[in-house]
Amino acid sequence: MNKLITDFLKEASDKGITDIKRDLPMSEYTTFKIGGNADLAVFPKSREELTDAVTVAKAIGLPVYLVGKGSNLLVSDEGFRGVIVFTGGLDKITLEGNCVYAEAGVNLTALSRSVAERGLSGHEFACGIPGTVGGAVYMNAGAYGSEMKNVTVSSDYWSSTLGFGTLSGDEQGFGYRESAYMKGDKIILGCKMMLWEGNPEEILATCRELLAKRREKQPLEYPSAGSSFKRYPGRFTGQMIEEAGLKGFSVGDxxxxxxxxxxxxNKGRATCREVIELVGIIKEKIFDKEGVKIECEIRYLSPLGEVTL
Ligand SMILES: Cc1cc2nc3c(=O)[nH]c(=O)nc-3n(C[C@H](O)[C@H](O)[C@H](O)COP(=O)(O)OP(=O)(O)OC[C@H]3O[C@@H](n4cnc5c(N)ncnc54)[C@H](O)[C@@H]3O)c2cc1C
Known part of the structure; x- marks a missing residue:
């Protein structure tokens, strides 16, 4: 066994971290259902376990990558030669008046439902986004006219270089599918959101309506990572792709x-390589037809870390 892996297993277990898996098939942990094995995966149950796992991995020299629900993620067919840290165990929600604190691993749809049931409005847009709060802050996830930026007052982080801290308001650098967390090594631990009072029945009805819209418009019957490309200013990328004659076009599965x-x-057994080839063809066709460069929204994890698609 690779020495870095044995060192990690020993030092992590010395720190009391027990939920560690070897050779984890990432195809089972991403909504795209694509990706080879990660050498190591940790499922921390607390902030302490998470920071300990990252500290140990970095000290040993193993790459670390954070994953919420893997719903915006394309993992290489060769997998990942480091430690995947899953945030799902950080799943507490605290409510105080109109203020909600959610840890990074909280399921977004469950959060939308939970605040709706308590008569808090403002989070309906996230109902149906199949990610976590951490992934949503990182991506500034949004839909149906709103986004995380509109509700997130501040977010707490930990970084191996800066320790614990908080980014408030504009410091979070929210833009279209963008946040300050995309630069540097800050790990989102949780965020504080400010919502407003409303009628629980009406809020829940909005959630149901948005879920129905998703079912009607989106191909939820197949694995995917959501919208593949960012909107080009003033245009719907899906429409540009359709107008380029690529609807239904495939590379393998x-x-x-x-x-x-x-x-x-993913029509069945799609590989990362096939998705990357398809992304390249789409970008090229759109450039040839419209003269514009469209950008991928999906994050691509290569065997040694994230790279741009
Ligand atoms: C069917 C479908 C519909 C979708 N609809 C929408 C939509 O309407 N709007 C939208 O915006 N997105 C949508 N998405 C994309 C996706 O669900 C969102 O981007 C979501 O916010 C990603 O959350 P996640 O927890 O799955 O993040 P992951 O995919 O696990 O990670 C995404 C990125 O965030 C980073 N990250 C995750 N957690 C942390 C953390 N705690 N600290 C630091 N970095 C972190 C990861 O390293 C990675 O770079 C959809 C996806 C699918 C499959």
């Missing part, structure tokens, strides 16, 4: 959805 051209779906 990776296909431009026939239901919504903004999604690349």
């Amino acid at each position: 990776a296909q431009v959805s026939t239901k919504h051209a903004g999604f690349i779906v």
Whole structure:
């Protein structure tokens, strides 16, 4: 066994971290259902376990990558030669008046439902986004006219170089599918959101309506990582792809959805390589036809860390 892996297993267990897996098939931990094995994966149950796991990995020299629900993620067919840290165990929600504190691993749809039931409005937009709070802050996830930026007052982080800290308001650098967390090594631990009072029945009805819209418009019957490309200013990328004649176009089992051209779906046994080839073809066709460069929204994890697609 690779010495770095044995060192990690020993030092992590010395720190009391027990939930560690070896050779974890990332295809089972991403919504795209694509990706080879991660050498190591940790499922911390507390902030302390998370920071200890990252500290140990970095001291040994192993790459670390944070994953919430893996719903915006394309993992290499060769997997990952480091430690995947899953945040799902950090799952507490605290409510105080109109203020909600959610830890990074909280499921977004569950959060939307939970605040709706308590008569708090403002989080309906996130109902149906299949990620975690941490992933949503990182991506500034948004839908149906709102985004995390509109509700997130501040977010707490830990970084191996800076320790614990908080980013408030504009410090969070929210832009279209963008946040300050995309630069540097800060790990989101949780965030404080300010919502407003409303009628629980009406809020829940909005959630149901948005979920129905998703079912109607999105290819939820196939694995995917959501919209593959960012919107080009003033344009819907799905429409540009459709107008380029690529709806239904496939490379192997990776296909431009026939239901919504903004999604690349996995028709069965799609590989990362096929998705990357398809992304390249789409970008090239759009450039040839429209003269614009569209950008991928999906994060691509290579065997040694994240790279741009
Ligand atoms: C069917 C479908 C529909 C979707 N609809 C939408 C939509 O309407 N709007 C939208 O914005 N997105 C949508 N998405 C994409 C995705 O769900 C969101 O981007 C979501 O916020 C990602 O959360 P996650 O926990 O799955 O993050 P992951 O995919 O696990 O990670 C995404 C990125 O965030 C980083 N990250 C995750 N957690 C942390 C943390 N705690 N600290 C630091 N970095 C972290 C990861 O390293 C990675 O770079 C959709 C996806 C699918 C499959």
